[in-house]
Amino acid sequence: xxxxGLVILVLVAGSMLFLLTLVGRRSWIAYEARRRDAxxxxxxxxxxxxxxxxxxxxxxxxxxxxxxxxxxGGYSLVVRGASRERIAAYFxxxxxxxEQLALLRSRRAWRRATAAFTLGDMGSPxxxxxxxxxxxxxxxxxxxxxxxxxxxxxSDDAIEPLITAGVERxxxxxxxxxxxxxxxxxAVPRLxxxxxxxxxxxxxxSVELVGYLGNAGDSGPLPAMLRDTSADxxxxxxxxxxxxxASTARDALIDALDDRVPSVRVAASRALGQxxxxxxxxxxxxxxxxDEHEPAAAAARAAARIDPALVxxxxxxxxxxxxxxxxxxxxxx
Amino acid sequence: xxxxVLFVYTLFTFFYFVVLNGLYLFLTLLAWRQMGSxxxxxxxxxxxxxxxxxxxxxVSVLVxxxxxxxxxxxxxxxxxxxRYPSHEVVVVNDGSDDETLSVxxxxxxxxxxxxxxxxxxxxxxxxxxxxSRNHPNLLVVDKExxxxxxxxxxxxxxxxxxxxxxxxxxxxxxxxxLLKVAKPILDDPDLLAATGGTIRIANGCTIDHGRVVExxxxxxxxxxxxxxxxFRAFLVARVGxxxxxxxxxxxxxxxxxxxxxxxxxxxYWTETVGEDFELTLRLHRYxxxxxxxxxxxxxxxxxxxxxxxxxxxxxGRQRRRWQRGLWEALRRHAxxxxxxxxxxLGLVAMPYFVLFEFLSPMFALLGLVVTVLWWLVGGxxxxxxxxxxxxxxxxxxxxxxxxxxxxxxxxQRYRKRREVARLLAYAVLENIGFRQLHDIWRALGYVDIAxxxxxxxxxxxxxxxxxx
Numbered sequence: 001x002x003x004x005g006l007v008i009l010v011l012v013a014g015s016m017l018f019l020l021t022l023v024g025r026r027s028w029i030a031y032e033a034r035r036r037d038a039x040x041x042x043x044x045x046x047x048x049x050x051x052x053x054x055x056x057x058x059x060x061x062x063x064x065x066x067x068x069x070x071x072x073g074g075y076s077l078v079v080r081g082a083s084r085e086r087i088a089a090y091f092x093x094x095x096x097x098x099e100q101l102a103l104l105r106s107r108r109a110w111r112r113a114t115a116a117f118t119l120g121d122m123g124s125p126x127x128x129x130x131x132x133x134x135x136x137x138x139x140x141x142x143x144x145x146x147x148x149x150x151x152x153x154x155s156d157d158a159i160e161p162l163i164t165a166g167v168e169r170x171x172x173x174x175x176x177x178x179x180x181x182x183x184x185x186x187a188v189p190r191l192x193x194x195x196x197x198x199x200x201x202x203x204x205x206s207v208e209l210v211g212y213l214g215n216a217g218d219s220g221p222l223p224a225m226l227r228d229t230s231a232d233x234x235x236x237x238x239x240x241x242x243x244x245x246a247s248t249a250r251d252a253l254i255d256a257l258d259d260r261v262p263s264v265r266v267a268a269s270r271a272l273g274q275x276x277x278x279x280x281x282x283x284x285x286x287x288x289x290x291d292e293h294e295p296a297a298a299a300a301r302a303a304a305r306i307d308p309a310l311v312x313x314x315x316x317x318x319x320x321x322x323x324x325x326x327x328x329x330x331x332x333x
Numbered sequence: 334x335x336x337x338v339l340f341v342y343t344l345f346t347f348f349y350f351v352v353l354n355g356l357y358l359f360l361t362l363l364a365w366r367q368m369g370s371x372x373x374x375x376x377x378x379x380x381x382x383x384x385x386x387x388x389x390x391x392v393s394v395l396v397x398x399x400x401x402x403x404x405x406x407x408x409x410x411x412x413x414x415x416r417y418p419s420h421e422v423v424v425v426n427d428g429s430d431d432e433t434l435s436v437x438x439x440x441x442x443x444x445x446x447x448x449x450x451x452x453x454x455x456x457x458x459x460x461x462x463x464x465s466r467n468h469p470n471l472l473v474v475d476k477e478x479x480x481x482x483x484x485x486x487x488x489x490x491x492x493x494x495x496x497x498x499x500x501x502x503x504x505x506x507x508x509x510x511l512l513k514v515a516k517p518i519l520d521d522p523d524l525l526a527a528t529g530g531t532i533r534i535a536n537g538c539t540i541d542h543g544r545v546v547e548x549x550x551x552x553x554x555x556x557x558x559x560x561x562x563x564f565r566a567f568l569v570a571r572v573g574x575x576x577x578x579x580x581x582x583x584x585x586x587x588x589x590x591x592x593x594x595x596x597x598x599x600x601y602w603t604e605t606v607g608e609d610f611e612l613t614l615r616l617h618r619y620x621x622x623x624x625x626x627x628x629x630x631x632x633x634x635x636x637x638x639x640x641x642x643x644x645x646x647x648x649g650r651q652r653r654r655w656q657r658g659l660w661e662a663l664r665r666h667a668x669x670x671x672x673x674x675x676x677x678l679g680l681v682a683m684p685y686f687v688l689f690e691f692l693s694p695m696f697a698l699l700g701l702v703v704t705v706l707w708w709l710v711g712g713x714x715x716x717x718x719x720x721x722x723x724x725x726x727x728x729x730x731x732x733x734x735x736x737x738x739x740x741x742x743x744x745q746r747y748r749k750r751r752e753v754a755r756l757l758a759y760a761v762l763e764n765i766g767f768r769q770l771h772d773i774w775r776a777l778g779y780v781d782i783a784x785x786x787x788x789x790x791x792x793x794x795x796x797x798x799x800x801x
Contacts, residue, residue, distance in 0.1 A: 004717070004720040004721075004724060005720070007724050007727075008720065008723045008724055008727055011724065011727030011728060011730065011731050012727055012730075014731045014734075015727065015730045015731050015734045018731070018734035018735055018737070018738045019734055019757065021738055021741075022734070022737060022738055022741050022753065022757075025738075025741050025742065029745060077381065110370065110373040110374065110376075110377075113374070113376075113377045114373070114376040114377050116377070117376060117377035117379070118376075140520075140521075141374065141377065144377075144379070144520065145377045145379070148379050148382055169523075172519065172520040172521060174383075174386065174388055174389065174519055174520070175379075175382075175520070177386070177388045178382050178383075178386045178388065181386065181387070181388070208388075212387060212388075293449070293451050296449075297449060322447065322449040323449055325447045326446060326447050326448055326449050329444075329445070329446040329447050329448075329464075330446060330464065333444050333446070333464060333466055333469075
């Protein structure tokens with residue numbers, strides 16, 4: 001009986017503890033939210049004045065300093081050039097960069113990851129060496145946050161380590177790609193060098209990014225890559241040629257419509273649709289009528305993009321096949 | 334002799350509930366740890382990066398619809414407005430005999446298109462496909478009735494993106510929900526096989542243009558109790574099981590999968606009403622037997638708001654159907670039970686589903702009857718009887734307040750103090766009446782199983798409203 005009484009007491013006490021925690025937490029959240037909302041409203045003009053170089057930043061402490069830093073961190077995502085440099089200079093002058101660099105050495109992974117991420121918003125080039133080091137952190141979240149921040153800061157030194165980390169799967173490939181995307185055109189020359197790497201995955205990732213970051217003048221080595229031994233590289237090269245609008249590669253892409261791997265035929269079809277030119281139509285119509293699902297659908301849509309009237313006409317023929325009919329219906333929408 | 338039998342059974346029931354509640358407490362502790370990590374991880378999630386990346390893979394959102402004229406337009410509007418760089422919405426009208434197709438045609442200016450599907454999963458014949466003139470990323474597939482699974486399989490065949498997100502037609506995803514549920518898979522596509530998000534209750538919330546703009550508790554008592562049930566199920570149980578990599582179910586109302594993986598395992602099984610549970614078990618089984626590392630994860634942050642039954646009969650039918658679905662999936666995957674080859678899922682989660690989910694109504698109801706009988710025949714003193722009742726209610730209260738506290742520390746969706754107080758009151762009240770009623774409904778599920786019932790049964794949709 002005593003045991004049962006004790007159990008009941010423990011259960012009731014536990015529930016009461018949760019209950020009191022709930023009440024206390026709710027009151028604290030409401031108080032904090034009011035305080036922060038007021039600080040945001042009061043400090044937003046000062047943050048904008050700092051970014052626009054109209055006034056010096058105010059001297060702040062405690063919650064106000066935190067809110068001001070959050071405001072500037074948010075703005076750093078949408079401004080560039082001198083405004084961004086002023087934000088970085090502010091964080092350097094207040095010691096916030098050093099504080100985050102110290103946290104990057106914390107024993108707790110979430111603190112290191114948060115610091116790595118925050119340093120990207122601060123935008124200080126002083127953080128680059130430490131962030132490059134964090135690409136080898138034992139925790140994936142820290143490595144990914146460091147990669148993202150190196151992209152935000154726009155460090156050329158990070159290009160090769162980022163690609164290597166992506167290929168070795170230490171960092172999600174999409175995170176690496178986006179970081180390089182943020183670095184932008186300065187990354188293109190190094191990416192073009194890496195299209196000759198021994199490792200097929202490095203070649204594929206590099207050529208894909210050239211397609212996003214480069215221009216038609218960077219497409220020189222890409223048509224030859226349509227004959228690469230790796231299907232991933234061939235498909236990525238076709239995709240990039242399409243995005244770059246490389247009309248000089250049209251014939252090579254038409255040849256790629258006969259590639260033995262469906263994903264390459266899909267990429268070649270899409271690229272031909274993006275580049276345009278009636279010379280591709282015969283090949284595209286042939287693939288649309290005779291190939292398997294994905295390449296046929298891609299070829300039919302590409303043909304419709306180049307010459308919608310021709311596809312509508314061709315779809316009326318008895319031997320048109322379902323993919324041309326689908327593309328014709330979409331044209332007529 | 335009768336006294337001995339009653340005594341032994343009461344003792345057995347007591348230990349059964351000690352183990353069950355011990356397991357719940359363990360899951361609660363795991364959930365607390367996980368939610369702590371999740372909350373901290375918000376500081377470096379990088380959702381904006383995923384959103385603005387041209388490299389983010391596309392997602393096809395699949396919406397099976399059978400007689401959904403009351404909710405489908407609002408639901409599709411909310412899905413089209415999702416914050417995701419590249420997604421399409423595929424509504425599969427599963428032979429509705431109401432105006433589902435007509436309201437879609439009118440609202441989204443649908444035009445017929447002779448769409449060609451992959452034929453990776455066999456389905457009932459497709460009658461037609463439509464594309465919206467003003468929303469090119471909306472595709473409507475009109476097919477013969479074949480049930481929810483068949484409709485989803487048709488959606489998988491029609492999907493053009495590498496990932497598919499499955500949701501219910503009576504559900505609304507929050508603006509960032511797709512990004513949040515996809516992020517772990519995008520970060521580690523080779524490891525993550527599927528992810529599921531949290532389901533919350535839309536009854537009582539203010540909804541505007543397919544978006545929940547104010548979170549409120551339902552006025553209906555039945556719906557309010559379900560808010561607590563969903564807290565326990567999603568914020569505690571699924572978070573806990575997911576941490577053990579033994580998540581047994583990704584809810585059919587909100588889950589994200591590799592499309593190719595669904596095609597490989599043959600899509601949804603059409604011979605069950607528990608197709609989401611069955612599919613999750615089948616994915617575990619396939620991936621375990623392939624011997625490569627994998628994870629099926631529950632992500633608590635992304636939210637899908639759904640309408641829950643408020644009528645006695647509808648709720649009862651739903652719970653009976655859930656019990657039947659549980660049985661069908663467990664029977665099909667019985668070989669997972671107790672097998673070390675299937676890890677924590679085989680050794681702990683599957684026995685849990687059998688003993689503490691499927692058989693629990695029997696133990697709970699019999700336990701209650703036997704305890705009362707034993708008390709009536711004088712074998713149990715009134716003080717002990719009341720003490721047992723107090724322990725039972727106290728445990729339920731502790732677990733529910735722990736789930737509520739988790740919600741408060743992590744997401745704080747219910748902003749009004751009065752509503753949190755109301756939830757606390759229901760945490761006590763649900764133990765007196767609702768839990769027993771729930772057990773009776775699930776016990777009636779045994780009858781349906783014995784009678785070989787197959788169909789889903791009629792469902793009522795009242796449409797999203799500002800209040801219920």
